[in-house]
Amino acid sequence: KAGVTQTPRYLIKTRGQQVTLSCSPISGHRSVSWYQQTPGQGLQFLFEYFSETQRNKGNFPGRFSGRQFSNSRSEMNVSTLELGDSALYLCASSLVQGIYEQYFGPGTRLTVT
């Protein structure tokens, strides 16, 4: 069974631009969560989608948004990029909500210049 895939793996954008990152969960998994990882702030929860509905949202500005499609694939969008948005963005999928193991993807490394 294929693991969680994230595309693209690396991305360079300019301040003010917007970016869309994609996450394909493991087949059958319905929950997708997104995390931002930076050296300064560590790992921070962005949001979680389950059955196309956002179930949880972290403390991030409205420039960060996401969605989930009927096939459970998820995208996150960051508008009006700032230098501080440079980070590794990790996606994790889980069979359902709860204590089931979350499987992480390799991440998308976003650099904002």
Added chain:
Amino acid sequence: AQTVTQSQPEMSVQEAETVTLSCTYDTSENNYYLFWYKQPPSRQMILVIRQEAYKQQNATENRFSVNFQKAAKSFSLKISDSQLGDTAMYFCAFMKTNAGNMLTFGGGTRLMVKP
């Protein structure tokens, strides 16, 4: 809100020896789960072990075991017979019960296993 603290930014251990990574957390919740995740240099985050707060017995997975002290809000990870492949960042994480898949992570401990 929950907070997770890992007080050891870096640790090292000789191959085949035992090392313990510390984690403390703060929460007003009574029902929750605790996890240790490993992030090797390749960056793929992997679950090492999990503990349900309602269980008094400490979780064990092969060479990995935890010491869960609920009253003290402490959740340490012990790695026995350390191997070179254990070199990685280790993150302690907290998740409330029945609140979705939202993990709160500690700052991480970088573990180096030396030959």
